[in-house]
Amino acid sequence: MSDLNKKKEAVRAIKFALFSASAGIIELSVASLLDWLTDWKYWPCYLIALICSVIWNFTLNRQFTFQSANNVPIAMAKVLLFYAVFTPTSTYFVKFLTENLGWPGVLATGLNMACNLILEFLYDRFFVFRDSIDTNERAQKKKN
Numbered sequence: 001m002s003d004l005n006k007k008k009e010a011v012r013a014i015k016f017a018l019f020s021a022s023a024g025i026i027e028l029s030v031a032s033l034l035d036w037l038t039d040w041k042y043w044p045c046y047l048i049a050l051i052c053s054v055i056w057n058f059t060l061n062r063q064f065t066f067q068s069a070n071n072v073p074i075a076m077a078k079v080l081l082f083y084a085v086f087t088p089t090s091t092y093f094v095k096f097l098t099e100n101l102g103w104p105g106v107l108a109t110g111l112n113m114a115c116n117l118i119l120e121f122l123y124d125r126f127f128v129f130r131d132s133i134d135t136n137e138r139a140q141k142k143k144n
Contacts, residue, residue, distance in 0.1 A: 027053035
């Protein structure tokens with residue numbers, strides 16, 4: 001890999017991390033607001049917040065990080081496959097850390113978010129957007 005490609009991948013990883021951090025803020029904010037404003041149990045608040053976060057993160061990373069012009073429904077379906085596996089697995093993981101090992105919830109959630117960041121970046125980079133990186137209008141304008 002050339003130095004230019006290494007730099008592009010490093011920038012891509014930083015962008016992904018920053019957009020993911022903003023998605024985390026959205027997730028925590030939406031869940032907290034719904035929990036505060038409604039009398040719902042916590043899990044529907046969390047689920048709605050997670051969906052908002054995933055849509056936000058997918059949209060920004062598709063457009064700006066991976067600059068992909070691929071088919072949105074297919075790319076989103078691939079991301080949903082990731083979350084179909086990650087959500088129950090991570091929920092069990094957090095439950096295990098907090099209930100069996102006595103970890104504070106915030107620490108377990110932080111570790112979970114770090115795992116999500118790394119795994120989703122790799123999944124998006126090498127599966128979801130693999131063949132369509134730098135194909136959107138923005139990327140094409142930079143090439144010309």
